[in-house]
Amino acid sequence: MAEKVLMKGNEAIGEAAIVAGCRHYFGYPITPQTELTEYMSRRMPKVDGVFLQAESEVAAINMVYGAAGAGARVMTSSSSPGISLKQEGISYIAGAELPCVIVNMMRGGPGLGSIQPAQGDYFQATKGGGHGDYHNIVLAPNSVQELVDITVLSFDLADQYRNPVMILGDGALGQMMEPAEFHSSNTGLVKKPWAAAGMRGRGKPNIINSLYLQPEALEQHNIHLQRKYALIKENEIRYEEIKTEDAELVLVAYGITSRIARSAMERARAEGMKVGMFRPISLWPFPEQQLAKSAENASALLTLELSAGQMIEDVRLSVGNIKPVHFYGRTGGMMPSPQEIYQEIVNIMNGKGGK
Amino acid sequence: MTEKLFARPKSLTDVSTHYCPGCHHGIIHRLIAEVIDELDVQDKTIGVAPVGCSVLCYDYFNFDMIEAAHGRAPATATGVKRVHPDAVVFSYQGDGDLAAIGTAEIVHAAARGEKITTVFVNNAIYGMTGGQMAPTTLVNQVTTTSPYGRNPNFTGMPIKMSEMLATLDGAKYIARVAVNNPVNMIKAKKAIKQAFEIQLNGLGFALVEVLSICPTNWGMSPLEAVEWMEKNMVPYYPLGVFKVPEEVAK
Amino acid sequence: MTHEMIMSGFGGQGIMLMGQLMTYAGMIEEKNVSWIPSYGPEMRGGTAYCSVIVSDEPIGAPMVSEPNIVVAMNLPSLHKFEPVIHPGGALIINSSLIDQEAKRTDIKIFKIPANDIADELGNAKVTNMVVLGAIVAATSCIELESVLKAFTKMFAKKPALLEINEKALRRGAEYIQKNC
Ligand SMILES: Cc1ncc(C[n+]2csc(CCOP(=O)(O)OP(=O)(O)O)c2C)c(N)n1
Ligand code: SF4
Numbered sequence: 001m002a003e004k005v006l007m008k009g010n011e012a013i014g015e016a017a018i019v020a021g022c023r024h025y026f027g028y029p030i031t032p033q034t035e036l037t038e039y040m041s042r043r044m045p046k047v048d049g050v051f052l053q054a055e056s057e058v059a060a061i062n063m064v065y066g067a068a069g070a071g072a073r074v075m076t077s078s079s080s081p082g083i084s085l086k087q088e089g090i091s092y093i094a095g096a097e098l099p100c101v102i103v104n105m106m107r108g109g110p111g112l113g114s115i116q117p118a119q120g121d122y123f124q125a126t127k128g129g130g131h132g133d134y135h136n137i138v139l140a141p142n143s144v145q146e147l148v149d150i151t152v153l154s155f156d157l158a159d160q161y162r163n164p165v166m167i168l169g170d171g172a173l174g175q176m177m178e179p180a181e182f183h184s185s186n187t188g189l190v191k192k193p194w195a196a197a198g199m200r201g202r203g204k205p206n207i208i209n210s211l212y213l214q215p216e217a218l219e220q221h222n223i224h225l226q227r228k229y230a231l232i233k234e235n236e237i238r239y240e241e242i243k244t245e246d247a248e249l250v251l252v253a254y255g256i257t258s259r260i261a262r263s264a265m266e267r268a269r270a271e272g273m274k275v276g277m278f279r280p281i282s283l284w285p286f287p288e289q290q291l292a293k294s295a296e297n298a299s300a301l302l303t304l305e306l307s308a309g310q311m312i313e314d315v316r317l318s319v320g321n322i323k324p325v326h327f328y329g330r331t332g333g334m335m336p337s338p339q340e341i342y343q344e345i346v347n348i349m350n351g352k353g354g355k
Numbered sequence: 356m357t358e359k360l361f362a363r364p365k366s367l368t369d370v371s372t373h374y375c376p377g378c379h380h381g382i383i384h385r386l387i388a389e390v391i392d393e394l395d396v397q398d399k400t401i402g403v404a405p406v407g408c409s410v411l412c413y414d415y416f417n418f419d420m421i422e423a424a425h426g427r428a429p430a431t432a433t434g435v436k437r438v439h440p441d442a443v444v445f446s447y448q449g450d451g452d453l454a455a456i457g458t459a460e461i462v463h464a465a466a467r468g469e470k471i472t473t474v475f476v477n478n479a480i481y482g483m484t485g486g487q488m489a490p491t492t493l494v495n496q497v498t499t500t501s502p503y504g505r506n507p508n509f510t511g512m513p514i515k516m517s518e519m520l521a522t523l524d525g526a527k528y529i530a531r532v533a534v535n536n537p538v539n540m541i542k543a544k545k546a547i548k549q550a551f552e553i554q555l556n557g558l559g560f561a562l563v564e565v566l567s568i569c570p571t572n573w574g575m576s577p578l579e580a581v582e583w584m585e586k587n588m589v590p591y592y593p594l595g596v597f598k599v600p601e602e603v604a605k
Numbered sequence: 606m607t608h609e610m611i612m613s614g615f616g617g618q619g620i621m622l623m624g625q626l627m628t629y630a631g632m633i634e635e636k637n638v639s640w641i642p643s644y645g646p647e648m649r650g651g652t653a654y655c656s657v658i659v660s661d662e663p664i665g666a667p668m669v670s671e672p673n674i675v676v677a678m679n680l681p682s683l684h685k686f687e688p689v690i691h692p693g694g695a696l697i698i699n700s701s702l703i704d705q706e707a708k709r710t711d712i713k714i715f716k717i718p719a720n721d722i723a724d725e726l727g728n729a730k731v732t733n734m735v736v737l738g739a740i741v742a743a744t745s746c747i748e749l750e751s752v753l754k755a756f757t758k759m760f761a762k763k764p765a766l767l768e769i770n771e772k773a774l775r776r777g778a779e780y781i782q783k784n785c
Contacts, residue, residue, distance in 0.1 A: 029487040041500040056456035176641035263665030337670035
């Protein structure tokens with residue numbers, strides 16, 4: 001299917017999941033990701049897949065736990081309030097080392113908040129979210145094509161590391177339409193000899209579990225998880241750099257914000273200002289060293305988020321205290337215009353500092 | 356009578372609602388407000404709003420309100436009632452809110468015999484999010500997540516919440532009503548009033564299920580929607596009182 | 606060349622589809638394209654709009670804040686978006702529903718009685734296609750033929766719709782060519 005099609009972000013994720021071999025989807029409607037749930041309800045029956053609308057997000061993530069434990073490529077999706085409800089299940093999935101893909105098309109919070117785009121779930125996604133010492137692999141696409149590619153990649157990574165992968169998008173990415181091409185998964189469906197699929201002559205039962213009553217055993221399990229996370233950090237960093245080589249100011253933004261930042265950057269460049277952009281694609285693992293290197297010659301950074309400042313903590317950890325890290329963010333579902341960000345850039349370049 | 360029907364109850368604010376033309380949410384709000392006025396308890400009423408089309412009902416009711424998380428209104432109402440046992444506490448919930456994500460909360464509030472009142476608006480669909488299948492969606496009904504019609508092989512049969520809750524000892528009053536014509540509206544109001552009286556008399560949990568319409572997501576005119584409801588919903592969800600304490604029944 | 610457009614009107618006027626067809630047509634011409642709607646509680650009955658970008662350059666922000674093309678299908682849309690049009694840009698007004706004049710003098714203004722033209726064609730539903738034809742004629746942002754190709758693709762399952770929609774599209778374009 002190499003022909004380009006024009007698709008909404010939410011629907012493109014659904015089609016990409018099917019292309020990646022996902023045949024089990026469990027979800028619950030919530031704006032602004034409902035189109036994905038609806039797309040799966042139409043498409044899954046056509047490919048002999050399972051679509052099930054759960055009674056809640058809590059149920060949906062536990063259906064995912066079951067399906068992943070039984071060896072399937074499985075996905076669920078929601079938006080902020082629903083993702084909060086899934087946290088218990090995600091912790092169990094991480095503990096039991098099950099592969100699955102979880103999509104969060106973020107909206108304004110906290111609480112019921114709004115249905116407009118936001119990036120206020122960065123902490124929740126990258127720092128744990130549920131209880132215990134675990135990490136999701138967190139990927140943040142910024143176009144419909146990347147939603148497609150990253151969805152396919154997410155299934156491969158989930159299987160490779162037996163780890164939940166979260167796709168962190170937002171309401172704008174879900175609603176927008178852009179051309180996309182679909183390419184199938186690299187690894188394809190992999191064998192899962194560990195799955196609880198019925199012994200069927202295996203001889204030894206497979207147990208899917210996150211309970212280790214002996215502290216020694218649980219500590220060993222945690223050490224094993226941490227080793228795995230170290231491996232992921234080593235191998236799965238993803239990012240994009242644009243015009244950072246000579247940049248005096250490096251913008252740092254992910255997802256939809258990076259699109260707006262890019263427009264602002266072009267505007268500044270057109271005015272002769274040396275501005276570049278660093279875009280983390282993997283938010284966990286965060287491209288710490290790559291960002292530090294990218295900003296080596298810059299005199300300042302400007303972090304841009306649809307939040308009151310969450311990723312900025314990782315930016316600061318990456319570059320240390322040697323250079324100023326400015327911040328500009330909008331919250332509640334408000335989106336900055338390129339002009340707004342351009343103005344911030346001008347202020348910083350003129351030495352007036354940012355907000 | 357006429358005058359009373361058309362004057363705005365004290366317990367409603369003077370703002371126009373965001374509901375679609377023909378939607379029954381507005382009528383149901385009005386009946387509740389009239390009952391609160393007649394019982395003269397506006398001053399000590401605390402309502403709990405759901406997540407659903409009626410999420411903004413805190414703007415329409417003219418008494419204290421708390422907006423709950425999706426499905427959790429009965430738990431939130433429980434908390435309120437345990438702080439203010441003398442207050443009149445009710446939750447207002449749609450079928451996605453009450454019969455899907457909030458099933459545990461409503462069952463346990465009823466089982467505990469929580470002295471609250473619940474008004475349950477069953478329109479067989481998720482209105483707010485644009486027409487997805489609800490647990491109450493009828494067999495073969497087309498929604499945006501049952502695009503080929505609800506198939507009971509994969510999704511089971513629509514849940515009859517009133518019948519189910521009536522099996523619980525803590526539930527003292529359970530009725531199903533509709534507001535599709537003036538006669539039924541009078542019956543509906545009577546049921547709502549009884550449900551609040553049960554609470555005022557400290558008898559236990561009371562719930563009134565109101566069959567409602569969603570012309571927007573059913574893809575019908577309000578008139579067609581009422582007809583569809585009468586023809587399809589009422590036979591599956593029979594109107595009537597499923598449970599009532601003896602002393603009240605008399 | 607970058608065309609940044611906002612198309613705005615009542616929910617139900619076919620604004621979203623109009624934008625999608627434009628986007629699709631741009632894709633057929635192998636340009637970079639994006640489409641993003643306004644969404645939210647305003648959807649039913651209120652003003653709805655979408656941003657469309659058709660460009661030779663990679664697209665940054667898909668949300669258009671300084672459009673060089675604005676289509677106002679109703680009065681609230683005119684009020685909301687006339688002030689933000691880039692100087693030198695184009696404003697297309699549906700004069701069937703808007704009897705006010707635009708105030709700006711630094712932009713090109715095109716008026717088209719789209720509802721009346723659609724009524725003449727005997728199908729009120731093609732008002733949006735009349736306007737789409739008008740945008741193409743007024744701005745040359747894409748080829749009319751690409752819109753037709755896009756329509757054929759998007760409505761592959763309903764080929765019968767093409768004839769009346771093509772007529773509407775051409776009538777919209779002709780109106781602009783003759784009158785503006
Ligand atoms: C945790 C969570 N999940 C999902 C949603 C999205 N949501 C809002 S309202 C709603 C369903 C409303 O349907 P119903 O309860 O039937 O009420 P109606 O709108 O039909 O009156 C859903 C799923 C949410 N707000 N929070
Ligand atoms: S969407 Fe349905 S339930 Fe919601 S206000 Fe409109 S008619 Fe009523």
